[in-house]
Amino acid sequence: MKIIKRSGAEVEFNPEKIVIAVTKANNSVVPSARMSEIQIKRIAEDVESAAANINRSLSVEEIQDMVEDQIMNQRAFDVARRYITYRYNRALVRKSNTTDEQILSLIECNNEEVKQENSNKNPTVNSVQRDYMAGEVSKDITKRILLEPDIVEAHENGIIHFHDADYFAQHMHNCDLVNLEDMLQNGTVISGTYIEKPHTFSTACNIATQIIAQVASCQYGGQSISLTHLAPFVDVSRKKLFAEVKEELKDVNPDVSDEAVSKIAEKRLREEVRKGVQTIQYQVVTLMTTNGQAPFVTVFMYLNEAKDEQEKSDLAMIIEEVLRQRYRGVKNEKGVWITPAFPKLIYVLEEDNIREGTKYWYLTKLSAKCTAKRMVPDYISEKIMLKNKIDKNGEGHCYTCMGCRSFLTPYVDENGKPKYYGRFNQGVVTVNLVDIGLSANKDMEKFWEIFDSRMELCHRALQARHERLTGTVSDAAPILWQYGALLRLKKGETIDKYLHGGYSTLSLGYAGLWECVYSMIGKKLTEPEGEELGLEIMKKLNEYTAKWKAAESIDYSLYGTPLESTTYKFAKCLQKRFGIVKGVTDKNYITNSYHVHVTEDIDAFDKLALEAKFQALSPGGAISYVEVPNMQNNLDAVLAVMQFIYDNIMYAELNTKSDYCHICGYDGEIDIVEDEHGKLVWKCPNCGNTDQDKMNVARRTCGYIGTQYWNQGRTQEIKERVLHL
Numbered sequence: 001m002k003i004i005k006r007s008g009a010e011v012e013f014n015p016e017k018i019v020i021a022v023t024k025a026n027n028s029v030v031p032s033a034r035m036s037e038i039q040i041k042r043i044a045e046d047v048e049s050a051a052a053n054i055n056r057s058l059s060v061e062e063i064q065d066m067v068e069d070q071i072m073n074q075r076a077f078d079v080a081r082r083y084i085t086y087r088y089n090r091a092l093v094r095k096s097n098t099t100d101e102q103i104l105s106l107i108e109c110n111n112e113e114v115k116q117e118n119s120n121k122n123p124t125v126n127s128v129q130r131d132y133m134a135g136e137v138s139k140d141i142t143k144r145i146l147l148e149p150d151i152v153e154a155h156e157n158g159i160i161h162f163h164d165a166d167y168f169a170q171h172m173h174n175c176d177l178v179n180l181e182d183m184l185q186n187g188t189v190i191s192g193t194y195i196e197k198p199h200t201f202s203t204a205c206n207i208a209t210q211i212i213a214q215v216a217s218c219q220y221g222g223q224s225i226s227l228t229h230l231a232p233f234v235d236v237s238r239k240k241l242f243a244e245v246k247e248e249l250k251d252v253n254p255d256v257s258d259e260a261v262s263k264i265a266e267k268r269l270r271e272e273v274r275k276g277v278q279t280i281q282y283q284v285v286t287l288m289t290t291n292g293q294a295p296f297v298t299v300f301m302y303l304n305e306a307k308d309e310q311e312k313s314d315l316a317m318i319i320e321e322v323l324r325q326r327y328r329g330v331k332n333e334k335g336v337w338i339t340p341a342f343p344k345l346i347y348v349l350e351e352d353n354i355r356e357g358t359k360y361w362y363l364t365k366l367s368a369k370c371t372a373k374r375m376v377p378d379y380i381s382e383k384i385m386l387k388n389k390i391d392k393n394g395e396g397h398c399y400t401c402m403g404c405r406s407f408l409t410p411y412v413d414e415n416g417k418p419k420y421y422g423r424f425n426q427g428v429v430t431v432n433l434v435d436i437g438l439s440a441n442k443d444m445e446k447f448w449e450i451f452d453s454r455m456e457l458c459h460r461a462l463q464a465r466h467e468r469l470t471g472t473v474s475d476a477a478p479i480l481w482q483y484g485a486l487l488r489l490k491k492g493e494t495i496d497k498y499l500h501g502g503y504s505t506l507s508l509g510y511a512g513l514w515e516c517v518y519s520m521i522g523k524k525l526t527e528p529e530g531e532e533l534g535l536e537i538m539k540k541l542n543e544y545t546a547k548w549k550a551a552e553s554i555d556y557s558l559y560g561t562p563l564e565s566t567t568y569k570f571a572k573c574l575q576k577r578f579g580i581v582k583g584v585t586d587k588n589y590i591t592n593s594y595h596v597h598v599t600e601d602i603d604a605f606d607k608l609a610l611e612a613k614f615q616a617l618s619p620g621g622a623i624s625y626v627e628v629p630n631m632q633n634n635l636d637a638v639l640a641v642m643q644f645i646y647d648n649i650m651y652a653e654l655n656t657k658s659d660y661c662h663i664c665g666y667d668g669e670i671d672i673v674e675d676e677h678g679k680l681v682w683k684c685p686n687c688g689n690t691d692q693d694k695m696n697v698a699r700r701t702c703g704y705i706g707t708q709y710w711n712q713g714r715t716q717e718i719k720e721r722v723l724h725l
Contacts, residue, residue, distance in 0.1 A: 001048070002057045002677055010057055015044040018067055025083040026076070033078040035071075043070040054575070055678060056588045056712050062576060135166025142168045146468070151461045158573025159435050159454070161566050162461055163428040163509070167220040171472040173504075175221030175402035176424035176486055180229040183211055183484040190214055190479065200240060201269075204233040205276035209283035215485050216295035218477035221425065222403015222704070224298040224346075227318050228305040229421075230276075234314035237272050241265040270317070277321040285330055285340045294342050296704065300400035302348040303360060304382065319347075319363055323377070327370040332660070332696055339658035339698040341705045345370075345377035346400055349646040368638040371654050372631040375698065375705055378623070378653035381646045388616055388650050391418055401651070404703025406621040409557050411502045422486045423503055427465035429458050430509030430561040432570050433537065434590055437519035438578045447520060448540075455544045462506050466554060470496055502555040507620045508545055509561035511570060512590040513537065514597050519584045525596060526610065538594065538617040545620075557620030560593030562702030567592065568713025587720075588713040592702075593622060598717055604628070604724040605644055612649035623703050624652045626724040630668075631656060637725060655700050655721075662694040663687050670697050672719040680715045 001013040022040050047066045051058050064087060071080040142165045143152045155162045164174070187196045190210055198204040208230065215223050242265040249256045249264075285294055301319045306312035326345060329337040347367045353360035367377055386396030391410035399420040401407050406425050413419045431454050440447035474481035474489040481489045487498065498504055513534050514525055523530035538558070545556040563570070567589040574585045591597050594614035596607055604626035611624040631638050631654070638654065645652045659670040664687035673683045675690075682697055683690045698705050699718055710718065 001052055002679065003063055004057050004059045013048065013051065015048045018044040018047055022067065022071065022079070022083065025079050025086060028082045029078040033076065035074055035076045035079060039074050043067065043074065046070050057679070138167060138169040139165045147464055148460065151457065151464065154457055158570045159432055160458055160461060161430040163430065164220050168468060171469060171476050172219055173469060174219065174425040174427045175406050176219065176223055177400065177402055177408065177421045178211065178215055178223050178225050178485050179422035180208060180211065180225045181421065184229060186484065189483045198233060199236065200272065201230065201233040201237040202272050202276040202279065204230050205279045209280055209287065211479070211485065212284060212295045212297050213287045214479040216297070218480050222296040222298060224300055224400045224402055226300040226302065226305060226400065227322065228302060228315055231306060231311050231315040231318060234269065234273065234317065235310065238265060238269050241268050273317055273321050277318065277325055281325050281330070284343050296403055297342055298344040298346060298400060298403055300346050301377065302398065303352060304350050304398070316360055316363060320366065323363070323366045323370045326374055326376060329374060334662055336660055338660055338696045339374045339705065341698065341707045344404060344704055346380055347377035348380045348382050348398060349642060350382040354643060354646045364642065365635070365639070368635050368642060372635060372638050372656060373658070375656055375658060375700055379642055379645050380651050381649060383646055384648070384650040401621065405562060405623040406507065406559060407619065408505055409502060409555055409619060424486055426469055426499065426504050426506045428507040428509045428559060428561065429461040429465065430511055431458050432512060433510055433516035434512035434519065434570070434574055434584065437516040438574065438581065438584065440520065442520055444520065451540065458508055459548055462508065462556065466499060466506060469499055500553045505555045505557045505620060507557055507559035508541065509559045510541060510593060511561050511563050513594045514591040515584045519581065524600070526600060526602060531610070534594065535613060535617065538614055542617060558618050559620035560618040560622035563592050564702040565711050565714065567717065568711045571713050587716065589717040594618065595624070598721045601722060602724060604641055607724055608644060608649050608652055615650055622651065624649060625655050625700065627655050627721045628725045629656070629723055653700065658698045660696040661687060661689050663689040670695055672715060680712055680719065682709070
């Protein structure tokens with residue numbers, strides 16, 4: 001059995017340390033109040049037994065809480081007081097220097113929790129360690145200075161989650177839609193160098209990847225670009241290649257027809273598109289941002305975004321090449337083709353591509369083939385999104401999310417035109433709905449009272465995010481604020497105007513709707529009574545965001561939090577506060593947002609139909625998924641799911657498996673098993689390899705695909721996922 005030290009390092013549990021600590025407290029009281037050696041030994045044994053029954057590594061704090069309880073059970077109240085006083089004094093010492101041990105454990109790669117905090121960061125790499133070290137300092141400043149004590153306490157107790165505290169000390173925002181069109185058409189500046197409008201498609205792709213890297217280094221969340229913004233440069237290259245070919249052939253055959261020239265030019269154009277797309281694919285996965293990872297970037301593929309039929313045809317050419325290259329994958333260090341984590345791809349299902357016989361059906365079939373092998377693209381339904389995203393002019397719009405799932409709300413600028421690219425999200429605070437349910441103890445009146453107080457807490461936390469960005473000058477991130485990625489402000493100008501009026505959003509996240517409902521009425525979201533209460537809670541959350549927006553002219557929006565590592569944190573906090581409650585806290589994870597529980601036996605179509613009702617009530621961000629087996633030989637089923645998505649839900653994905661063992665060459669699903677300590681580890685079913693450095697595992701856990709493994713809570717969730725097809 002192992003425990004997690006305050007530094008984050010995972011070590012073997014040693015009951016003798018409990019005996020030593022309790023003995024010290026015992027010896028400090030008068031003889032008549034002391035316990036016997038047998039009693040002290042029994043305390044250590046009881047704590048060890050209780051800890052072993054909890055299927056995860058406990059923290060030192062949790063072990064010490066158990067020790068306190070056992071001392072009290074022995075009715076040794078004077079000893080308990082001395083033990084509690086000792087803990088308090090040690091806590092005061094730690095508060096005077098809160099970051100040293102954390103940073104040292106990061107440098108030595110001993111911090112087990114941080115190693116598994118982000119499934120796309122390798123904590124052994126210097127640049128990642130540097131980012132984590134800076135993050136520890138930021139979190140320390142945030143907790144001690146920048147946030148109100150009750151917000152910090154609620155965050156640490158898992159009542160809410162104040163996202164990205166490791167970046168909060170800086171004036172940085174979360175995620176955005178990059179205005180690639182403006183930057184490519186009107187020029188930009190990168191690292192003090194002016195970049196003019198590109199003269200070829202391949203150059204446009206190269207510039208795009210540099211923009212992506214620069215943007216990622218100036219924010220902490222995801223970004224999205226649209227291939228539509230690259231499409232005009234296909235025709236720029238076409239015209240250039242036509243002129244070059246005609247010049248080349250002039251001396252050979254002065255009478256060569258334009259048609260013949262066009263055929264040769266078009267062939268060369270296809271090759272340029274291939275190379276340009278390859279540039280994006282390989283640069284995105286090999287570039288490293290200042291936080292030590294590949295850019296969290298989403299690529300949007302939407303045919304109807306094109307301005308005319310020529311541009312749509314050229315866009316289709318780019319999309320086809322993107323899908324073909326992604327289907328192939330990228331080579332790992334062993335030369336094996338594997339699934340890359342980035343860029344995330346989103347393909348829009350629309351009238352021109354959703355049925356056999358439509359003009360772009362071939363792209364949809366290629367998408368299905370790619371999804372079955374590489375887990376992307378994910379799918380947005382134009383049909384449903386046009387219904388869900390209505391602006392003040394009464395017009396529906398289809399557009400990409402910012403990163404993996406965060407959606408902007410519809411916005412019309414001062415000229416009455418819709419605007420999405422160049423906008424951003426200020427940040428997220430998430431409420432733990434499960435905690436509200438368990439705190440109410442099945443009393444519905446009490447539930448809504450606690451709910452109201454937690455909303456007030458979240459509101460103040462979100463206001464702190466907004467206030468931290470207020471006054472930010474454009475010089476803080478020139479690529480974003482001065483050179484077109486988001487805005488073109490003057491030097492020294494603040495971004496304040498764009499924090500109000502709906503230009504940007506603030507996200508109220510929520511987690512654990514499934515467990516919350518079950519804790520209150522003993523019903524699942526898949527049952528009529530559970531669905532009714534779940535939808536009522538969602539509507540109430542939206543009422544609050546609407547009220548805050550009306551009062552402050554800040555676009556608060558409800559966001560289905562992905563909970564990558566926080567699912568484990570919330571579960572641990574709930575177990576500490578409420579114990580093990582069947583169906584609620586008996587897992588080391590809680591359910592993302594409104595999702596049906598991963599263990600629930602439900603088919604893909606019923607799941608998507610049910611979750612569509614909740615997704616429509618999560619305008620600030622949401623995504624649904626279905627878990628599927630290897631579908632490479634059953635593409636008709638994949639297409640059937642895609643067509644169901646088009647008719648029923650705005651945004652969804654299919655999760656399959658894409659793993660590889662370096663030891664034996666096994667190309668299939670790597671298993672999750674328990675080791676001799678009860679810890680979940682990854683194991684090759686073919687050769688038994690458990691060395692994570694000698695296998696490639698790709699799983700989707702929060703909209704993005706992760707490839708650097710996960711904490712024990714998320715690993716359990718992955719292990720327990722049932723198939724929906």
